Amino acid sequence: MKLDVVSKHLLLIFSWLALWRLAVFMEYAPHASIWFPPAGLTFAAYLLVGWRVVGTMFIACMLSTFWEHMVFQDQRTISELLTSGAIFAVIHNLIYGVSAHLLRGAIEQVDTYNLYHLVMRFMITASVSSFFMALTGMVLLYGGLSLASFKESWLGWWIGDMSGILVLTPLFISFMNRLYPKRGLLTALQFSLPATHRRWSYGAKLLLCSSLLTIVVIMADLFNSPEIACFVFFLALPQMWIVYTETPYRTALSLALYSFLTAALVAVFGVGTQAYIYQFAINVVACSAYFAMGVPALVSANRMLHQKAHIDHLTQAYTRQHFLTLAEQQIKQARRYGQATSLLLIDVDKFKLINDKYGHSVGDRVLERIAVEIKSALRESDILGRFGGDEFMVMLPQTQEDDAFEVAEQIRERLAGLSFVQPDLSVSCSFGVTGLDASQSFQDAFEEADNSLLAAKRAGRNVTLMASETPLRQA
Numbered sequence: 001m002k003l004d005v006v007s008k009h010l011l012l013i014f015s016w017l018a019l020w021r022l023a024v025f026m027e028y029a030p031h032a033s034i035w036f037p038p039a040g041l042t043f044a045a046y047l048l049v050g051w052r053v054v055g056t057m058f059i060a061c062m063l064s065t066f067w068e069h070m071v072f073q074d075q076r077t078i079s080e081l082l083t084s085g086a087i088f089a090v091i092h093n094l095i096y097g098v099s100a101h102l103l104r105g106a107i108e109q110v111d112t113y114n115l116y117h118l119v120m121r122f123m124i125t126a127s128v129s130s131f132f133m134a135l136t137g138m139v140l141l142y143g144g145l146s147l148a149s150f151k152e153s154w155l156g157w158w159i160g161d162m163s164g165i166l167v168l169t170p171l172f173i174s175f176m177n178r179l180y181p182k183r184g185l186l187t188a189l190q191f192s193l194p195a196t197h198r199r200w201s202y203g204a205k206l207l208l209c210s211s212l213l214t215i216v217v218i219m220a221d222l223f224n225s226p227e228i229a230c231f232v233f234f235l236a237l238p239q240m241w242i243v244y245t246e247t248p249y250r251t252a253l254s255l256a257l258y259s260f261l262t263a264a265l266v267a268v269f270g271v272g273t274q275a276y277i278y279q280f281a282i283n284v285v286a287c288s289a290y291f292a293m294g295v296p297a298l299v300s301a302n303r304m305l306h307q308k309a310h311i312d313h314l315t316q317a318y319t320r321q322h323f324l325t326l327a328e329q330q331i332k333q334a335r336r337y338g339q340a341t342s343l344l345l346i347d348v349d350k351f352k353l354i355n356d357k358y359g360h361s362v363g364d365r366v367l368e369r370i371a372v373e374i375k376s377a378l379r380e381s382d383i384l385g386r387f388g389g390d391e392f393m394v395m396l397p398q399t400q401e402d403d404a405f406e407v408a409e410q411i412r413e414r415l416a417g418l419s420f421v422q423p424d425l426s427v428s429c430s431f432g433v434t435g436l437d438a439s440q441s442f443q444d445a446f447e448e449a450d451n452s453l454l455a456a457k458r459a460g461r462n463v464t465l466m467a468s469e470t471p472l473r474q475a
């Protein structure tokens with residue numbers, strides 16, 4: 001979204017005040033709300049934009065003090081309001097600005113593997129900074145409070161700010177990232193799981209979570225039972241389901257909705273006596289969800305690595321290492337059931353000349369095409385691997401050497417007949433074929449096939465030779 005600088009700052013002030021009003025609106029008692037969403041916006045703004053927002057956030061804090069005066073109609077004079085507004089603005093911006101600044105570097109460098117590290121730092125920073133905010137706020141703004149009222153209020157302030165930061169910062173960052181695009185930010189979180197995991201729609205999952213939460217709050221209120229209220233901690237389970245099956249953005253959104261609904265229900269039902277349970281639950285569920293986010297991130301990274309380790313990216317044949325693993329398995333199985341197995345080695349003839357004449361990218365396309373052609377001549381159970389460079393290997397289960405020779409010949413003829421975009425480009429390949437007997441290791445068979453392949457090259461190329469008909473190389 002393209003907005004000029006002034007509009008961006010005005011939007012920030014407006015959003016901050018709207019969130020502040022929302023928090024007041026959802027208070028279950030005067031000055032007591034389950035959470036404080038503006039803290040999350042301040043944190044997100046400092047994380048994403050840095051100290052450039054200090055003036056903007058300062059104005060928002062000052063305005064909220066005056067608005068608070070109008071809402072609660074307290075007895076403060078203009079100068080008292082200016083003083084307390086300024087104190088609030090200074091500590092709010094100083095504490096959250098410095099904390100976000102300390103976390104900024106970690107956010108910029110986040111990737112799948114250090115996500116848990118970022119989550120840990122985020123949780124510690126959010127809890128420590130909100131603790132200092134509550135403490136300094138209580139002392140500097142409400143210094144005249146009795147010890148009893150102090151004790152009563154500081155914990156609610158602390159946990160309320162903490163949940164505002166923990167639950168909402170990621171969501172606000174993803175919203176604000178559109179206004180303040182930061183390259184590389186949160187790219188590690190742009191993974192997704194296969195659609196097979198998503199049997200329920202996102203909306204249905206949200207509906208389930210909200211219904212369960214509503215039932216718990218109503219029941220706890222009906223029976224005036226903090227024990228029933230404790231069931232909200234179990235909502236971590238459906239929330240995990242969302243984490244494991246939806247994108248990080250959707251997780252952040254569902255956490256925000258869950259917290260919003262909790263605060264709204266507590267306000268509507270006036271269950272202030274159980275407020276701490278709900279406050280703690282919001283934080284615990286959010287922290288568990290963030291930690292759990294690491295799991296699908298790692299699963300998705302693992303899948304990518306697995307793919308890289310097993311599949312050659314150019315030809316889509318198996319990599320040499322994975323081919324060897326599959327070949328060993330095949331040999332064991334053939335031994336157990338007394339089955340024949342054969343091995344083909346295929347090497348492109350004079351491939352260097354193709355590279356030299358047409359360039360490496362044409363060479364790459366040729367290798368891709370050769371792999372496709374070989375694959376299409378094979379059965380489902382045959383195993384194609386790229387040995388390296390312009391050399392391929394094929395394991396043919398339940399195939400005698402003579403039959404393997406026929407397969408090799410079919411492939412050889414097919415490859416020799418290929419035509420390419422470049423009219424004068426043609427390829428041919430040489431083949432070494434061997435049948436494995438029961439006592440043979442893969443290495444022995446490979447040596448034999450390689451010997452036949454070399455002999456095929458010496459015989460003029462575009463030739464298939466069987467190991468049983470190839471004289472052994474002199475050492």
Ligand SMILES: Nc1nc2c(ncn2[C@@H]2O[C@H](COP(=O)(O)OP(=O)(O)OP(=O)(O)O)[C@@H](O)[C@H]2O)c(=O)[nH]1
Pocket residue numbers: 314347348349350351352353355359360361362363364367388389390457461
């Ligand atoms: N384009 C491309 N070239 C590759 C790749 N891997 C290896 N090569 C090239 O493939 C060529 C293989 O050449 P050699 O096997 O030594 O010999 P050749 O020219 O094929 O000749 P003969 O095997 O004796 O018929 C080398 O020039 C490598 O640089 C690749 O992934 N892409």
